[in-house]
Amino acid sequence: MALTITGLSKTYPNGVKALKNLSLTIGNNMFGLLGPNGAGKSTLMRTVATLQDPDSGTISLDGIDVLKEKNAVRKLLGYLPQEFGVYPKLSALDMLTHLAVLKGISSSTERRDMVDTLLRQTNLWEARKKALSTYSGGMKQRFGIAQALLANPKLIIVDEPTAGLDPAERNRFLNLLSSIANNVTVILSTHIVDDVRELCPRMAIISNGEVLLEGSPAESLDALKGRMWSKVVATDQEVLEMEQALQVISTHLVGGLHEVRVYADSSPAEGFRAVESDLEDVYFLNLARQVKN
Numbered sequence: 001m002a003l004t005i006t007g008l009s010k011t012y013p014n015g016v017k018a019l020k021n022l023s024l025t026i027g028n029n030m031f032g033l034l035g036p037n038g039a040g041k042s043t044l045m046r047t048v049a050t051l052q053d054p055d056s057g058t059i060s061l062d063g064i065d066v067l068k069e070k071n072a073v074r075k076l077l078g079y080l081p082q083e084f085g086v087y088p089k090l091s092a093l094d095m096l097t098h099l100a101v102l103k104g105i106s107s108s109t110e111r112r113d114m115v116d117t118l119l120r121q122t123n124l125w126e127a128r129k130k131a132l133s134t135y136s137g138g139m140k141q142r143f144g145i146a147q148a149l150l151a152n153p154k155l156i157i158v159d160e161p162t163a164g165l166d167p168a169e170r171n172r173f174l175n176l177l178s179s180i181a182n183n184v185t186v187i188l189s190t191h192i193v194d195d196v197r198e199l200c201p202r203m204a205i206i207s208n209g210e211v212l213l214e215g216s217p218a219e220s221l222d223a224l225k226g227r228m229w230s231k232v233v234a235t236d237q238e239v240l241e242m243e244q245a246l247q248v249i250s251t252h253l254v255g256g257l258h259e260v261r262v263y264a265d266s267s268p269a270e271g272f273r274a275v276e277s278d279l280e281d282v283y284f285l286n287l288a289r290q291v292k293n
């Protein structure tokens, strides 16, 4: 499904401009919406999910006017919000069955088949009769995907799904998402660069309610080719001096030392080595450019 977002703006009553004339086109497969906390991702996702209205702008989903034909959109949509509430005492099986009823799946045979399939697909079959309150973070998120997949949606929105998962659970969750994305459009909203790197053929970076970059991770990396440099230094003072003199993109602690990554057309100073650009460089460089402008 193709989602076309045009000129979307939203100012909250407290004056925060969460979306500023934002336009974005999202095609099939998995689309990564990458941005820092407060960028406006959740506002955008809730708006696409028909849960809140913008002040202005339009959204079209394969010709459906998302802001007007909300019921038509809801039939096509699966949504895993950032805060996903469940009845903790219910089992996954009972909760999913209950949600299937709410989704309008009235035939009990169809409902049972669908719920069973989803529990197996999300690897929750063994634990299906356990109370949701006993689930780990990863299991809860997989349950969240199961409920988002009820009634065969064509568009799935997942908002910050991997935050707080341990590496093994995160891996399992990302594999599950990628297996789904073969058949439907998935929008993955996240502040975790690696989620996008691992999964998304297309992405956008958003910050302060604006799109900073739209494209494929590969194209964005190409634009930085030969321009990323790295040096490891020992003290905060050295980092500070570099930040004043050079375009420092990021600093990381590696074994107690600081790895400083700098963007420059040629070697910025003595001791720097050329490094492969990674998606995190793309991300930080775009955020830094926005601050400058």
Ligand SMILES: Nc1ncnc2c1ncn2[C@@H]1O[C@H](COP(=O)(O)OP(=O)(O)OP(=O)(O)O)[C@@H](O)[C@H]1O
Pocket: 012, 013, 014, 016, 017, 018, 035, 036, 037, 038, 039, 040, 041, 042, 043, 044, 160, 191
């Ligand atoms: N209901 C609201 N009332 C007032 N301000 C809000 C409301 N919801 C969000 N905001 C503000 O709008 C901005 C965008 O928030 P939003 O939740 O959309 O961003 P986000 O990219 O999803 O960030 P996060 O990952 O922190 O949720 C933030 O400054 C936030 O504080």
